[in-house]
Amino acid sequence: MLIDSHAHLDSPRYADDREAMLQRAAQAGVEAVLAIGIGEGPTEMHQALDICREFNGQPGMPRLYASAGIYPHNAADADDAALAELDGLLAQPEVIACGEIGLDYYHDGAPHPVQREGLIAQLKIAAARKRPILIHCRPKDGETDAWDHLFEVLDEHWASTALGGVMHCFGGGWEQARRSLDLGFLISFAGNLTYPKAQPLRDVAARVPIDGVLVETDAPWLAPNALRGKRNEPAFVTQTAQTLAELHRVSADDIAAATTKNFARLFNLTV
Numbered sequence: 280m281l282i283d284s285h286a287h288l289d290s291p292r293y294a295d296d297r298e299a300m301l302q303r304a305a306q307a308g309v310e311a312v313l314a315i316g317i318g319e320g321p322t323e324m325h326q327a328l329d330i331c332r333e334f335n336g337q338p339g340m341p342r343l344y345a346s347a348g349i350y351p352h353n354a355a356d357a358d359d360a361a362l363a364e365l366d367g368l369l370a371q372p373e374v375i376a377c378g379e380i381g382l383d384y385y386h387d388g389a390p391h392p393v394q395r396e397g398l399i400a401q402l403k404i405a406a407a408r409k410r411p412i413l414i415h416c417r418p419k420d421g422e423t424d425a426w427d428h429l430f431e432v433l434d435e436h437w438a439s440t441a442l443g444g445v446m447h448c449f450g451g452g453w454e455q456a457r458r459s460l461d462l463g464f465l466i467s468f469a470g471n472l473t474y475p476k477a478q479p480l481r482d483v484a485a486r487v488p489i490d491g492v493l494v495e496t497d498a499p500w501l502a503p504n505a506l507r508g509k510r511n512e513p514a515f516v517t518q519t520a521q522t523l524a525e526l527h528r529v530s531a532d533d534i535a536a537a538t539t540k541n542f543a544r545l546f547n548l549t550v
């Protein structure tokens with residue numbers, strides 16, 4: 280049984296078949312999905328929670344959890360009202376994480392200082408609500424400044440909480456993986472782990488101890504290689520798990536058991 284630790288279930292791309300898509304996940308052995316609550320901006324942060332409440336308890340479905348957070352490029356919208364809304368969402372029992380939040384220097388969008396301030400404001404709320412964080416960190420190709428700035432912020436504003444978090448869709452090198460593990464974070468690998476050109480990432484993944492990994496889809500984006508370019512969905516997390524299993528020379532069942540245990544440990548769940 281697997282957990283997809285990061286999927287945008289509120290994407291409009293599931294408007295026509297969301298229930299069937301979730302049933303396919305359960306049939307593929309996905310026992311739980313963490314639905315990411317960022318929407319297209321802070322006014323849509325509640326959508327992941329809404330989906331949890333709509334489907335949890337229905338037979339033949341994975342267990343759903345939610346997050347809420349303000350994405351780096353929406354940081355300019357992290358005003359008092361949005362932060363109050365975030366605080367209220369994090370108080371809900373289904374909303375187990377704050378995210379995805381972080382720094383994105385790859386795409387043009389919110390200025391870097393605005394992203395940083397938005398991140399810090401959300402760290403304070405997550406700390407008060409005792410919710411681990413889901414980090415999105417993407418530097419420009421060949422640079423590490425986003426990572427360097429991220430670790431500066433986490434060292435100052437998050438490490439002391441000991442709440443940890445997840446490095447979502449990890450794309451850094453070993454140095455960034457090691458620093459993340461030292462901070463008590465789990466490293467979550469997505470479908471890009473399966474891409475032919477991703478050997479450097481696979482080399483890092485092979486070195487991350489099995490008690491420090493998660494798998495995710497980042498659906499509807501980043502479909503694994505066999506389905507690349509198509510709409511992704513939680514059922515396909517099996518392919519990333521298979522690749523991670525091969526890298527660690529263990530069975531797919533071993534990866535499923537380890538990632539489920541890691542997820543439960545981080546979020547204090549009995550799954």
Ligand SMILES: [Zn+2]
Pocket residue numbers: 285287315379497
């Ligand atoms: Zn995402």
